[in-house]
Amino acid sequence: MMQFNTILKNPAEWMLSTGPCGEIVISSRVRLARNLAGLSFPGWADEEDRMLVLNSVKPAIEELSEMRGAFSSDLRDLSAIKKQVLVERHLISREQAAKGPGSAAVMNRKQTLCVMINEEDHLRMQSIKAGLNLSSALKMVDKVDTKLEECLDYAFDNQHGYLTACPTNLGTGMRASAMLHLPALVLSEQINQVIGAVNKIGLAVRGLYGEGTEALGNIFQVSNQHTLGEHETEIVARLEKVVRQIVEHEQNARESLFEERRPMLDDQVGRAYAILRHAHIISTKEALNLLSMLRAGVELDYFSPDARGVIDILFMEIQPAHLQIRAGRKLGAEERDILRAEIMRDQLKTLSEPGRFPPSDREDPGSDTTTGGRVKPPEPPAENPESDRRGKGKDNDE
Amino acid sequence: MICDVCQDKHATVYLTQIVDGQMKKVNLCEGCAKEKGVTDPTGFALADLLLGLGSDEKVGGAVDERFCEVCDFTHSEFKKTGRLGCSACYHAFGDGLDSLIRAMHKGIRHVGKVPTRYRATKHFTDQITDLKHRLKIAITDENFESAAQLRDEIKSAEAEFVRAKA
Ligand SMILES: [Zn+2]
Numbered sequence A: 001m002m003q004f005n006t007i008l009k010n011p012a013e014w015m016l017s018t019g020p021c022g023e024i025v026i027s028s029r030v031r032l033a034r035n036l037a038g039l040s041f042p043g044w045a046d047e048e049d050r051m052l053v054l055n056s057v058k059p060a061i062e063e064l065s066e067m068r069g070a071f072s073s074d075l076r077d078l079s080a081i082k083k084q085v086l087v088e089r090h091l092i093s094r095e096q097a098a099k100g101p102g103s104a105a106v107m108n109r110k111q112t113l114c115v116m117i118n119e120e121d122h123l124r125m126q127s128i129k130a131g132l133n134l135s136s137a138l139k140m141v142d143k144v145d146t147k148l149e150e151c152l153d154y155a156f157d158n159q160h161g162y163l164t165a166c167p168t169n170l171g172t173g174m175r176a177s178a179m180l181h182l183p184a185l186v187l188s189e190q191i192n193q194v195i196g197a198v199n200k201i202g203l204a205v206r207g208l209y210g211e212g213t214e215a216l217g218n219i220f221q222v223s224n225q226h227t228l229g230e231h232e233t234e235i236v237a238r239l240e241k242v243v244r245q246i247v248e249h250e251q252n253a254r255e256s257l258f259e260e261r262r263p264m265l266d267d268q269v270g271r272a273y274a275i276l277r278h279a280h281i282i283s284t285k286e287a288l289n290l291l292s293m294l295r296a297g298v299e300l301d302y303f304s305p306d307a308r309g310v311i312d313i314l315f316m317e318i319q320p321a322h323l324q325i326r327a328g329r330k331l332g333a334e335e336r337d338i339l340r341a342e343i344m345r346d347q348l349k350t351l352s353e354p355g356r357f358p359p360s361d362r363e364d365p366g367s368d369t370t371t372g373g374r375v376k377p378p379e380p381p382a383e384n385p386e387s388d389r390r391g392k393g394k395d396n397d398e
Numbered sequence B: 001m002i003c004d005v006c007q008d009k010h011a012t013v014y015l016t017q018i019v020d021g022q023m024k025k026v027n028l029c030e031g032c033a034k035e036k037g038v039t040d041p042t043g044f045a046l047a048d049l050l051l052g053l054g055s056d057e058k059v060g061g062a063v064d065e066r067f068c069e070v071c072d073f074t075h076s077e078f079k080k081t082g083r084l085g086c087s088a089c090y091h092a093f094g095d096g097l098d099s100l101i102r103a104m105h106k107g108i109r110h111v112g113k114v115p116t117r118y119r120a121t122k123h124f125t126d127q128i129t130d131l132k133h134r135l136k137i138a139i140t141d142e143n144f145e146s147a148a149q150l151r152d153e154i155k156s157a158e159a160e161f162v163r164a165k166a
Protein backbone atom coordinates (compact mmCIF):
# COMPACT_ATOMS: atom_id res chain seq x y z
CA MET A 1 0.00 0.00 0.00
CA MET A 2 1.14 3.47 -0.86
CA GLN A 3 2.08 5.91 1.87
CA PHE A 4 -0.04 8.98 2.31
CA ASN A 5 2.99 11.21 1.91
CA THR A 6 3.60 9.79 -1.54
CA ILE A 7 0.19 11.09 -2.56
CA LEU A 8 1.02 14.52 -1.29
CA LYS A 9 4.35 14.71 -3.03
CA ASN A 10 2.90 13.77 -6.38
CA PRO A 11 0.27 15.84 -8.10
CA ALA A 12 -2.57 13.77 -9.53
CA GLU A 13 -2.26 12.63 -13.13
CA TRP A 14 -5.14 14.86 -14.18
CA MET A 15 -3.34 17.89 -12.73
CA LEU A 16 -0.18 17.19 -14.73
CA SER A 17 -1.54 16.27 -18.10
CA THR A 18 -3.59 18.26 -20.53
CA GLY A 19 -6.75 16.65 -21.86
CA PRO A 20 -9.09 17.66 -24.68
CA CYS A 21 -10.17 21.32 -24.35
CA GLY A 22 -7.61 21.59 -21.52
CA GLU A 23 -7.38 25.36 -21.90
CA ILE A 24 -10.90 25.59 -20.48
CA VAL A 25 -11.89 22.20 -19.10
CA ILE A 26 -9.66 21.34 -16.16
CA SER A 27 -11.05 17.91 -15.38
CA SER A 28 -13.91 15.48 -15.94
CA ARG A 29 -15.30 13.30 -13.17
CA VAL A 30 -17.84 10.52 -12.96
CA ARG A 31 -19.06 9.20 -9.63
CA LEU A 32 -21.24 6.14 -9.03
CA ALA A 33 -23.17 5.55 -5.81
CA ARG A 34 -23.82 1.93 -4.79
CA ASN A 35 -25.18 0.19 -1.71
CA LEU A 36 -25.17 -3.37 -0.46
CA ALA A 37 -28.50 -5.18 -0.33
CA GLY A 38 -29.98 -5.91 3.08
CA LEU A 39 -27.92 -3.44 5.09
CA SER A 40 -28.99 0.00 6.31
CA PHE A 41 -27.45 3.00 4.56
CA PRO A 42 -24.37 4.34 6.40
CA GLY A 43 -26.18 7.33 7.92
CA TRP A 44 -28.71 5.05 9.63
CA ALA A 45 -26.57 1.93 10.18
CA ASP A 46 -25.12 1.12 13.58
CA GLU A 47 -21.39 0.71 14.06
CA GLU A 48 -21.59 -3.07 13.67
CA ASP A 49 -23.23 -2.80 10.25
CA ARG A 50 -20.83 -0.11 9.13
CA MET A 51 -17.89 -2.32 10.02
CA LEU A 52 -19.54 -5.23 8.23
CA VAL A 53 -19.74 -3.13 5.07
CA LEU A 54 -16.17 -1.95 5.44
CA ASN A 55 -14.85 -5.47 5.93
CA SER A 56 -16.66 -6.91 2.94
CA VAL A 57 -16.10 -4.00 0.56
CA LYS A 58 -12.55 -2.89 1.28
CA PRO A 59 -10.80 -6.19 0.43
CA ALA A 60 -12.82 -6.43 -2.78
CA ILE A 61 -11.64 -2.99 -3.84
CA GLU A 62 -8.04 -3.56 -2.86
CA GLU A 63 -7.95 -6.68 -4.99
CA LEU A 64 -8.88 -4.83 -8.17
CA SER A 65 -6.07 -4.69 -10.71
CA GLU A 66 -6.84 -0.97 -11.06
CA MET A 67 -5.91 -0.55 -7.41
CA ARG A 68 -2.48 -2.17 -7.49
CA GLY A 69 -0.20 -0.18 -5.19
CA ALA A 70 -3.14 1.94 -4.07
CA PHE A 71 -3.39 4.20 -1.07
CA SER A 72 -5.92 2.84 1.37
CA SER A 73 -6.89 4.18 4.75
CA ASP A 74 -9.57 4.16 7.37
CA LEU A 75 -10.49 7.79 7.68
CA ARG A 76 -10.24 7.59 11.44
CA ASP A 77 -6.50 7.01 11.02
CA LEU A 78 -6.01 10.29 9.15
CA SER A 79 -5.54 13.65 10.83
CA ALA A 80 -8.04 16.40 10.09
CA ILE A 81 -5.50 18.17 7.89
CA LYS A 82 -4.71 15.06 5.86
CA LYS A 83 -8.41 14.47 5.29
CA GLN A 84 -8.75 18.07 4.20
CA VAL A 85 -5.96 17.59 1.65
CA LEU A 86 -7.98 14.78 0.10
CA VAL A 87 -11.00 17.07 -0.01
CA GLU A 88 -8.96 19.82 -1.66
CA ARG A 89 -7.86 17.33 -4.30
CA HIS A 90 -11.48 16.31 -4.90
CA LEU A 91 -10.66 12.77 -3.83
CA ILE A 92 -13.10 12.58 -0.95
CA SER A 93 -16.08 14.75 -0.18
CA ARG A 94 -16.52 17.04 2.78
CA GLU A 95 -19.16 14.74 4.24
CA GLN A 96 -16.85 11.77 4.15
CA ALA A 97 -14.13 13.79 5.85
CA ALA A 98 -16.40 14.22 8.84
CA LYS A 99 -17.54 10.60 9.13
CA GLY A 100 -16.89 8.15 11.94
CA PRO A 101 -16.32 4.39 12.29
CA GLY A 102 -16.12 2.26 9.17
CA SER A 103 -15.39 5.08 6.75
CA ALA A 104 -12.47 4.52 4.42
CA ALA A 105 -11.00 5.65 1.14
CA VAL A 106 -9.02 3.67 -1.42
CA MET A 107 -7.33 5.44 -4.30
CA ASN A 108 -4.98 4.42 -7.04
CA ARG A 109 -1.43 5.65 -7.47
CA LYS A 110 -2.27 8.12 -10.23
CA GLN A 111 -5.13 9.56 -8.13
CA THR A 112 -7.48 9.04 -11.03
CA LEU A 113 -9.69 6.51 -9.28
CA CYS A 114 -11.03 6.72 -5.76
CA VAL A 115 -13.54 4.59 -3.90
CA MET A 116 -15.09 5.90 -0.71
CA ILE A 117 -16.64 3.48 1.75
CA ASN A 118 -19.46 4.36 4.15
CA GLU A 119 -19.94 7.90 3.05
CA GLU A 120 -23.57 8.78 2.38
CA ASP A 121 -23.77 5.47 0.50
CA HIS A 122 -21.89 2.24 1.16
CA LEU A 123 -19.77 2.83 -1.91
CA ARG A 124 -18.98 5.86 -3.94
CA MET A 125 -16.50 5.34 -6.71
CA GLN A 126 -15.11 8.16 -8.74
CA SER A 127 -12.80 8.56 -11.69
CA ILE A 128 -11.06 11.79 -12.66
CA LYS A 129 -9.58 12.56 -16.08
CA ALA A 130 -7.81 15.63 -17.37
CA GLY A 131 -9.72 17.89 -19.74
CA LEU A 132 -13.05 17.09 -21.33
CA ASN A 133 -13.06 13.32 -21.13
CA LEU A 134 -16.39 12.37 -19.60
CA SER A 135 -17.03 9.23 -21.59
CA SER A 136 -13.61 7.82 -20.82
CA ALA A 137 -14.09 8.68 -17.14
CA LEU A 138 -17.41 6.82 -17.27
CA LYS A 139 -15.78 3.82 -18.95
CA MET A 140 -13.13 3.66 -16.27
CA VAL A 141 -15.47 3.74 -13.29
CA ASP A 142 -18.02 1.51 -15.02
CA LYS A 143 -15.41 -1.19 -15.46
CA VAL A 144 -14.57 -1.10 -11.77
CA ASP A 145 -18.27 -1.22 -10.89
CA THR A 146 -18.81 -4.26 -13.11
CA LYS A 147 -15.94 -6.07 -11.45
CA LEU A 148 -17.20 -5.27 -7.95
CA GLU A 149 -20.71 -6.36 -8.88
CA GLU A 150 -19.40 -9.92 -9.27
CA CYS A 151 -18.57 -10.22 -5.61
CA LEU A 152 -20.85 -7.64 -3.98
CA ASP A 153 -24.62 -7.89 -3.76
CA TYR A 154 -25.88 -4.45 -4.76
CA ALA A 155 -29.18 -2.97 -3.64
CA PHE A 156 -31.10 -2.67 -6.89
CA ASP A 157 -34.63 -2.98 -8.14
CA ASN A 158 -35.91 -2.98 -11.67
CA GLN A 159 -38.14 0.03 -11.16
CA HIS A 160 -35.79 2.38 -9.31
CA GLY A 161 -32.40 1.08 -10.42
CA TYR A 162 -29.55 1.41 -7.92
CA LEU A 163 -31.02 2.30 -4.56
CA THR A 164 -29.30 5.18 -2.81
CA ALA A 165 -29.57 6.85 0.60
CA CYS A 166 -30.80 10.05 -1.00
CA PRO A 167 -33.55 9.87 -3.64
CA THR A 168 -31.66 12.50 -5.68
CA ASN A 169 -29.09 9.84 -6.66
CA LEU A 170 -31.55 7.07 -7.43
CA GLY A 171 -31.43 5.11 -10.70
CA THR A 172 -28.00 5.26 -12.25
CA GLY A 173 -26.47 6.60 -9.03
CA MET A 174 -24.28 8.58 -11.38
CA ARG A 175 -23.04 12.13 -11.07
CA ALA A 176 -20.91 13.27 -13.99
CA SER A 177 -19.23 16.65 -13.82
CA ALA A 178 -16.76 18.83 -15.64
CA MET A 179 -14.65 21.52 -14.00
CA LEU A 180 -14.41 24.60 -16.17
CA HIS A 181 -12.25 27.70 -16.04
CA LEU A 182 -14.36 30.57 -17.35
CA PRO A 183 -12.59 33.89 -16.71
CA ALA A 184 -13.72 35.61 -19.92
CA LEU A 185 -17.40 34.80 -19.36
CA VAL A 186 -17.06 36.27 -15.86
CA LEU A 187 -15.15 39.36 -17.03
CA SER A 188 -17.62 40.04 -19.80
CA GLU A 189 -20.50 39.47 -17.37
CA GLN A 190 -22.09 36.76 -19.48
CA ILE A 191 -21.68 34.06 -16.87
CA ASN A 192 -25.09 34.41 -15.22
CA GLN A 193 -26.77 34.07 -18.56
CA VAL A 194 -24.83 30.87 -19.21
CA ILE A 195 -25.62 29.47 -15.76
CA GLY A 196 -29.29 30.27 -16.26
CA ALA A 197 -29.38 28.51 -19.60
CA VAL A 198 -27.57 25.45 -18.26
CA ASN A 199 -29.91 25.19 -15.27
CA LYS A 200 -32.90 25.25 -17.57
CA ILE A 201 -31.86 22.02 -19.25
CA GLY A 202 -31.53 19.97 -16.08
CA LEU A 203 -27.86 20.50 -15.35
CA ALA A 204 -26.42 22.08 -12.23
CA VAL A 205 -23.66 24.69 -11.98
CA ARG A 206 -21.71 25.29 -8.81
CA GLY A 207 -18.40 26.67 -7.57
CA LEU A 208 -15.04 25.02 -7.01
CA TYR A 209 -15.93 23.18 -3.81
CA GLY A 210 -19.62 22.44 -3.94
CA GLU A 211 -22.07 24.16 -1.64
CA GLY A 212 -20.69 27.70 -1.76
CA THR A 213 -22.22 29.28 -4.82
CA GLU A 214 -19.23 31.57 -5.10
CA ALA A 215 -16.98 30.57 -7.97
CA LEU A 216 -13.46 31.02 -6.62
CA GLY A 217 -10.86 31.50 -9.32
CA ASN A 218 -13.59 31.62 -11.99
CA ILE A 219 -13.87 27.85 -11.73
CA PHE A 220 -17.26 26.23 -12.20
CA GLN A 221 -18.53 22.68 -12.05
CA VAL A 222 -21.27 21.57 -14.38
CA SER A 223 -23.04 18.31 -13.54
CA ASN A 224 -26.20 16.33 -14.19
CA GLN A 225 -29.13 16.81 -11.80
CA HIS A 226 -31.24 13.86 -12.83
CA THR A 227 -30.09 10.32 -12.27
CA LEU A 228 -33.27 8.37 -12.92
CA GLY A 229 -34.99 7.83 -16.25
CA GLU A 230 -32.02 8.38 -18.52
CA HIS A 231 -29.20 6.05 -19.55
CA GLU A 232 -25.69 6.76 -18.23
CA THR A 233 -24.29 7.27 -21.71
CA GLU A 234 -27.14 9.62 -22.63
CA ILE A 235 -26.55 11.73 -19.52
CA VAL A 236 -22.84 11.91 -20.25
CA ALA A 237 -23.39 12.71 -23.93
CA ARG A 238 -25.81 15.50 -23.06
CA LEU A 239 -23.45 16.94 -20.47
CA GLU A 240 -20.53 16.74 -22.87
CA LYS A 241 -22.48 18.53 -25.56
CA VAL A 242 -23.40 21.36 -23.18
CA VAL A 243 -19.83 21.63 -21.92
CA ARG A 244 -18.62 21.96 -25.51
CA GLN A 245 -21.06 24.80 -26.02
CA ILE A 246 -19.84 26.55 -22.88
CA VAL A 247 -16.26 26.08 -24.06
CA GLU A 248 -17.17 27.72 -27.34
CA HIS A 249 -18.81 30.65 -25.52
CA GLU A 250 -15.73 31.07 -23.36
CA GLN A 251 -13.47 30.99 -26.41
CA ASN A 252 -15.56 33.62 -28.15
CA ALA A 253 -15.58 35.76 -25.03
CA ARG A 254 -11.80 35.48 -24.78
CA GLU A 255 -11.38 36.49 -28.39
CA SER A 256 -13.65 39.48 -28.16
CA LEU A 257 -12.05 40.61 -24.91
CA PHE A 258 -8.70 40.38 -26.63
CA GLU A 259 -9.85 42.30 -29.65
CA GLU A 260 -12.15 44.85 -28.09
CA ARG A 261 -10.94 45.35 -24.56
CA ARG A 262 -7.27 44.78 -24.86
CA PRO A 263 -6.17 47.49 -22.38
CA MET A 264 -8.45 46.03 -19.73
CA LEU A 265 -7.11 42.54 -20.36
CA ASP A 266 -3.52 43.77 -20.31
CA ASP A 267 -4.30 45.47 -17.04
CA GLN A 268 -5.91 42.42 -15.41
CA VAL A 269 -3.13 40.07 -16.43
CA GLY A 270 -0.47 42.62 -15.52
CA ARG A 271 -1.92 43.26 -12.08
CA ALA A 272 -2.29 39.55 -11.38
CA TYR A 273 1.34 39.04 -12.36
CA ALA A 274 2.58 41.98 -10.30
CA ILE A 275 0.66 41.11 -7.16
CA LEU A 276 1.48 37.41 -7.21
CA ARG A 277 5.16 38.12 -7.84
CA HIS A 278 5.44 40.65 -5.04
CA ALA A 279 2.75 40.07 -2.42
CA HIS A 280 3.79 38.96 1.07
CA ILE A 281 0.35 38.28 2.49
CA ILE A 282 -2.40 36.83 0.33
CA SER A 283 -5.72 35.08 1.05
CA THR A 284 -6.90 31.95 -0.75
CA LYS A 285 -9.64 33.91 -2.45
CA GLU A 286 -7.41 36.66 -3.80
CA ALA A 287 -4.75 34.15 -4.82
CA LEU A 288 -7.20 31.95 -6.72
CA ASN A 289 -8.74 34.90 -8.52
CA LEU A 290 -5.33 36.23 -9.57
CA LEU A 291 -4.10 32.78 -10.59
CA SER A 292 -7.19 32.58 -12.74
CA MET A 293 -6.07 35.71 -14.59
CA LEU A 294 -2.60 34.28 -15.08
CA ARG A 295 -4.10 31.08 -16.46
CA ALA A 296 -6.20 33.13 -18.87
CA GLY A 297 -3.02 35.02 -19.73
CA VAL A 298 -1.32 31.81 -20.75
CA GLU A 299 -4.14 30.99 -23.15
CA LEU A 300 -3.99 34.46 -24.66
CA ASP A 301 -0.21 34.24 -25.22
CA TYR A 302 0.87 36.65 -22.52
CA PHE A 303 3.06 33.85 -21.17
CA SER A 304 4.68 30.78 -22.61
CA PRO A 305 2.34 27.76 -22.81
CA ASP A 306 4.33 25.66 -20.33
CA ALA A 307 3.47 28.15 -17.57
CA ARG A 308 0.03 26.56 -17.29
CA GLY A 309 1.37 23.46 -15.55
CA VAL A 310 2.91 25.56 -12.76
CA ILE A 311 -0.25 27.62 -12.42
CA ASP A 312 -2.55 24.59 -12.29
CA ILE A 313 -0.48 22.99 -9.55
CA LEU A 314 -0.47 26.26 -7.61
CA PHE A 315 -4.28 26.23 -7.66
CA MET A 316 -3.98 23.15 -5.46
CA GLU A 317 -0.80 23.88 -3.51
CA ILE A 318 -1.96 27.17 -2.01
CA GLN A 319 -5.09 25.76 -0.40
CA PRO A 320 -5.18 25.74 3.41
CA ALA A 321 -4.58 22.04 4.14
CA HIS A 322 -1.92 21.70 1.46
CA LEU A 323 -0.06 24.62 3.03
CA GLN A 324 -0.20 23.06 6.49
CA ILE A 325 1.05 19.70 5.24
CA ARG A 326 3.94 21.50 3.59
CA ALA A 327 4.71 23.39 6.78
CA GLY A 328 4.39 20.20 8.80
CA ARG A 329 2.20 21.87 11.40
CA LYS A 330 -1.09 23.62 11.97
CA LEU A 331 -1.01 27.23 10.77
CA GLY A 332 -3.17 30.18 11.75
CA ALA A 333 -4.93 32.15 9.03
CA GLU A 334 -2.28 34.85 8.93
CA GLU A 335 0.57 32.37 8.83
CA ARG A 336 -1.14 30.65 5.93
CA ASP A 337 -1.49 33.92 4.04
CA ILE A 338 2.22 34.60 4.48
CA LEU A 339 3.31 31.11 3.42
CA ARG A 340 0.93 31.23 0.46
CA ALA A 341 2.49 34.46 -0.77
CA GLU A 342 5.95 33.00 -0.28
CA ILE A 343 5.13 29.95 -2.41
CA MET A 344 3.65 32.15 -5.10
CA ARG A 345 6.71 34.39 -5.26
CA ASP A 346 8.98 31.37 -5.37
CA GLN A 347 7.07 29.36 -7.96
CA LEU A 348 6.47 32.31 -10.26
CA LYS A 349 10.03 33.62 -9.93
CA THR A 350 10.98 32.36 -13.36
CA LEU A 351 7.79 33.46 -15.08
CA SER A 352 8.75 36.34 -17.38
CA GLU A 353 6.68 39.50 -17.60
CA PRO A 354 3.45 39.38 -19.60
CA GLY A 355 4.57 39.63 -23.22
CA ARG A 356 1.74 41.78 -24.45
CA PHE A 357 1.86 44.48 -21.86
CA PRO A 358 2.00 47.47 -24.24
CA PRO A 359 4.24 50.25 -22.85
CA SER A 360 2.07 52.90 -24.54
CA ASP A 361 -0.73 52.29 -22.04
CA ARG A 362 1.47 53.00 -19.09
CA GLU A 363 2.60 56.35 -20.44
CA ASP A 364 -0.97 57.57 -20.68
CA PRO A 365 -2.64 57.55 -17.26
CA GLY A 366 -5.88 58.72 -18.87
CA SER A 367 -6.46 55.49 -20.74
CA ASP A 368 -5.94 53.60 -17.51
CA THR A 369 -8.79 55.42 -15.83
CA THR A 370 -11.20 54.90 -18.71
CA THR A 371 -10.52 51.19 -18.79
CA GLY A 372 -10.97 50.97 -15.07
CA GLY A 373 -14.31 52.70 -15.24
CA ARG A 374 -15.64 50.67 -18.11
CA VAL A 375 -14.90 47.21 -16.87
CA LYS A 376 -15.51 45.55 -13.56
CA PRO A 377 -12.40 43.81 -12.31
CA PRO A 378 -12.90 40.32 -10.89
CA GLU A 379 -11.20 41.01 -7.55
CA PRO A 380 -13.30 41.78 -4.49
CA PRO A 381 -13.80 45.55 -4.12
CA ALA A 382 -11.72 45.73 -0.94
CA GLU A 383 -8.55 45.13 -2.88
CA ASN A 384 -9.05 47.71 -5.53
CA PRO A 385 -7.94 50.84 -3.71
CA GLU A 386 -4.66 49.18 -2.86
CA SER A 387 -4.01 47.94 -6.39
CA ASP A 388 -5.04 51.30 -7.80
CA ARG A 389 -2.61 53.12 -5.60
CA ARG A 390 0.14 50.81 -6.65
CA GLY A 391 -0.63 51.33 -10.29
CA LYS A 392 -0.69 55.10 -9.99
CA GLY A 393 2.51 55.17 -7.97
CA LYS A 394 4.26 53.36 -10.74
CA ASP A 395 2.99 55.83 -13.31
CA ASN A 396 4.25 58.77 -11.27
CA ASP A 397 7.66 57.24 -10.84
CA GLU A 398 8.04 56.98 -14.56
CA MET B 1 -44.20 24.49 -18.34
CA ILE B 2 -46.17 21.93 -16.35
CA CYS B 3 -46.43 21.81 -12.57
CA ASP B 4 -43.90 19.37 -11.07
CA VAL B 5 -46.20 18.27 -8.30
CA CYS B 6 -49.55 17.57 -9.96
CA GLN B 7 -48.08 17.11 -13.45
CA ASP B 8 -51.25 18.59 -14.76
CA LYS B 9 -51.73 22.33 -14.52
CA HIS B 10 -49.64 25.11 -15.98
CA ALA B 11 -46.84 26.23 -13.65
CA THR B 12 -46.72 29.85 -12.56
CA VAL B 13 -44.42 29.70 -9.52
CA TYR B 14 -40.75 28.92 -10.17
CA LEU B 15 -38.36 27.95 -7.41
CA THR B 16 -34.59 27.65 -7.77
CA GLN B 17 -32.44 26.64 -4.86
CA ILE B 18 -29.20 24.95 -3.97
CA VAL B 19 -30.03 21.69 -2.29
CA ASP B 20 -27.19 19.52 -1.10
CA GLY B 21 -24.82 21.35 -3.39
CA GLN B 22 -27.09 20.90 -6.37
CA MET B 23 -29.10 23.63 -7.99
CA LYS B 24 -32.73 22.52 -7.88
CA LYS B 25 -35.60 23.94 -9.82
CA VAL B 26 -39.22 23.25 -9.16
CA ASN B 27 -42.16 24.65 -11.05
CA LEU B 28 -45.52 24.78 -9.36
CA CYS B 29 -49.02 25.68 -10.39
CA GLU B 30 -50.99 28.24 -8.38
CA GLY B 31 -52.93 25.56 -6.51
CA CYS B 32 -49.98 23.35 -5.59
CA ALA B 33 -47.93 26.35 -4.49
CA LYS B 34 -50.72 27.33 -2.13
CA GLU B 35 -51.17 23.80 -0.89
CA LYS B 36 -47.45 23.51 -0.15
CA GLY B 37 -47.54 26.82 1.64
CA VAL B 38 -45.23 28.57 -0.77
CA THR B 39 -45.92 32.25 -0.43
CA ASP B 40 -42.40 33.56 -0.67
CA PRO B 41 -40.37 31.49 -3.13
CA THR B 42 -37.06 32.94 -1.96
CA GLY B 43 -37.58 32.16 1.69
CA PHE B 44 -38.57 28.56 1.23
CA ALA B 45 -36.29 25.56 1.59
CA LEU B 46 -36.83 23.54 -1.53
CA ALA B 47 -35.77 20.33 0.17
CA ASP B 48 -38.58 20.82 2.63
CA LEU B 49 -40.99 21.39 -0.19
CA LEU B 50 -39.86 18.33 -2.06
CA LEU B 51 -39.90 16.28 1.09
CA GLY B 52 -43.46 17.30 1.80
CA LEU B 53 -42.99 19.78 4.61
CA GLY B 54 -45.07 22.90 4.55
CA SER B 55 -48.23 24.35 5.92
CA ASP B 56 -49.98 20.99 5.73
CA GLU B 57 -47.58 19.46 8.27
CA LYS B 58 -49.61 17.88 11.05
CA VAL B 59 -48.93 19.23 14.49
CA GLY B 60 -47.82 16.58 16.96
CA GLY B 61 -48.67 13.91 14.42
CA ALA B 62 -46.77 11.03 16.03
CA VAL B 63 -49.89 8.92 15.67
CA ASP B 64 -50.13 6.80 12.56
CA GLU B 65 -46.51 7.45 11.69
CA ARG B 66 -45.26 5.41 8.77
CA PHE B 67 -42.03 3.51 9.25
CA CYS B 68 -39.89 0.95 7.43
CA GLU B 69 -40.42 -2.54 8.81
CA VAL B 70 -36.95 -3.61 7.78
CA CYS B 71 -34.88 -0.86 9.40
CA ASP B 72 -37.34 1.02 11.67
CA PHE B 73 -36.61 4.29 9.90
CA THR B 74 -39.55 6.68 10.25
CA HIS B 75 -41.09 8.92 7.66
CA SER B 76 -40.58 12.01 9.82
CA GLU B 77 -36.89 11.15 10.06
CA PHE B 78 -36.83 11.14 6.28
CA LYS B 79 -38.51 14.52 6.14
CA LYS B 80 -35.89 15.84 8.51
CA THR B 81 -32.77 14.50 6.80
CA GLY B 82 -33.83 13.89 3.21
CA ARG B 83 -32.07 10.51 3.46
CA LEU B 84 -33.60 7.05 3.76
CA GLY B 85 -32.68 4.32 6.22
CA CYS B 86 -32.29 1.34 3.91
CA SER B 87 -33.21 0.18 0.43
CA ALA B 88 -36.51 -1.26 1.67
CA CYS B 89 -37.58 2.26 2.69
CA TYR B 90 -38.30 2.91 -0.99
CA HIS B 91 -41.23 0.49 -0.70
CA ALA B 92 -42.23 1.47 2.81
CA PHE B 93 -42.74 5.12 1.90
CA GLY B 94 -44.08 4.26 -1.54
CA ASP B 95 -46.67 6.78 -2.76
CA GLY B 96 -45.40 10.04 -1.31
CA LEU B 97 -41.88 9.11 -2.29
CA ASP B 98 -42.90 8.38 -5.86
CA SER B 99 -44.25 11.86 -6.46
CA LEU B 100 -41.11 13.27 -4.91
CA ILE B 101 -38.98 11.16 -7.23
CA ARG B 102 -41.07 12.25 -10.18
CA ALA B 103 -40.38 15.89 -9.34
CA MET B 104 -36.65 15.29 -9.00
CA HIS B 105 -35.87 13.19 -12.01
CA LYS B 106 -36.32 12.91 -15.71
CA GLY B 107 -38.38 9.74 -15.47
CA ILE B 108 -39.63 7.40 -12.82
CA ARG B 109 -38.23 4.18 -14.21
CA HIS B 110 -34.58 3.21 -14.34
CA VAL B 111 -33.26 2.78 -17.87
CA GLY B 112 -29.50 2.61 -17.33
CA LYS B 113 -27.03 -0.06 -16.29
CA VAL B 114 -28.46 -3.23 -14.78
CA PRO B 115 -26.39 -5.67 -12.71
CA THR B 116 -26.02 -9.03 -14.43
CA ARG B 117 -28.16 -10.78 -11.85
CA TYR B 118 -31.13 -8.57 -12.64
CA ARG B 119 -30.79 -8.55 -16.40
CA ALA B 120 -32.96 -11.62 -16.91
CA THR B 121 -35.92 -10.13 -15.06
CA LYS B 122 -35.64 -6.43 -15.93
CA HIS B 123 -37.16 -6.99 -19.34
CA PHE B 124 -40.28 -8.58 -17.85
CA THR B 125 -40.81 -6.04 -15.10
CA ASP B 126 -40.50 -3.22 -17.64
CA GLN B 127 -43.04 -5.00 -19.82
CA ILE B 128 -45.41 -5.52 -16.92
CA THR B 129 -45.14 -1.88 -15.86
CA ASP B 130 -45.95 -0.82 -19.42
CA LEU B 131 -48.94 -3.13 -19.66
CA LYS B 132 -50.30 -1.97 -16.29
CA HIS B 133 -50.01 1.61 -17.40
CA ARG B 134 -51.91 0.87 -20.61
CA LEU B 135 -54.52 -1.04 -18.63
CA LYS B 136 -55.11 2.00 -16.44
CA ILE B 137 -55.67 4.16 -19.52
CA ALA B 138 -57.97 1.58 -21.06
CA ILE B 139 -60.09 1.50 -17.92
CA THR B 140 -60.28 5.30 -17.75
CA ASP B 141 -61.36 5.34 -21.40
CA GLU B 142 -63.89 2.60 -20.62
CA ASN B 143 -62.30 0.53 -23.34
CA PHE B 144 -63.17 -2.77 -21.65
CA GLU B 145 -62.33 -5.00 -24.56
CA SER B 146 -58.70 -3.97 -24.68
CA ALA B 147 -58.60 -3.88 -20.87
CA ALA B 148 -59.47 -7.56 -20.77
CA GLN B 149 -56.83 -8.33 -23.34
CA LEU B 150 -54.23 -6.34 -21.39
CA ARG B 151 -55.10 -8.24 -18.23
CA ASP B 152 -54.34 -11.49 -20.03
CA GLU B 153 -51.06 -10.15 -21.30
CA ILE B 154 -50.09 -9.04 -17.80
CA LYS B 155 -50.90 -12.49 -16.46
CA SER B 156 -48.69 -14.25 -18.96
CA ALA B 157 -45.88 -11.70 -18.53
CA GLU B 158 -46.01 -12.24 -14.79
CA ALA B 159 -45.82 -15.97 -15.26
CA GLU B 160 -42.78 -15.56 -17.48
CA PHE B 161 -41.26 -13.24 -14.91
CA VAL B 162 -41.63 -15.88 -12.20
CA ARG B 163 -40.04 -18.45 -14.49
CA ALA B 164 -37.15 -16.12 -15.33
CA LYS B 165 -36.60 -15.39 -11.66
CA ALA B 166 -36.29 -19.08 -10.89
ZN1 LIG C 1 -49.90 21.56 -9.56
Ligand SMILES: [Zn+2]
Binding pocket: B068, B069, B070, B071, B072, B073, B085, B086, B087, B088, B089, B090, B092
Ligand atom coordinates in the same frame (compact mmCIF):
# COMPACT_ATOMS: atom_id res chain seq x y z
ZN1 LIG D 1 -35.70 0.93 5.66
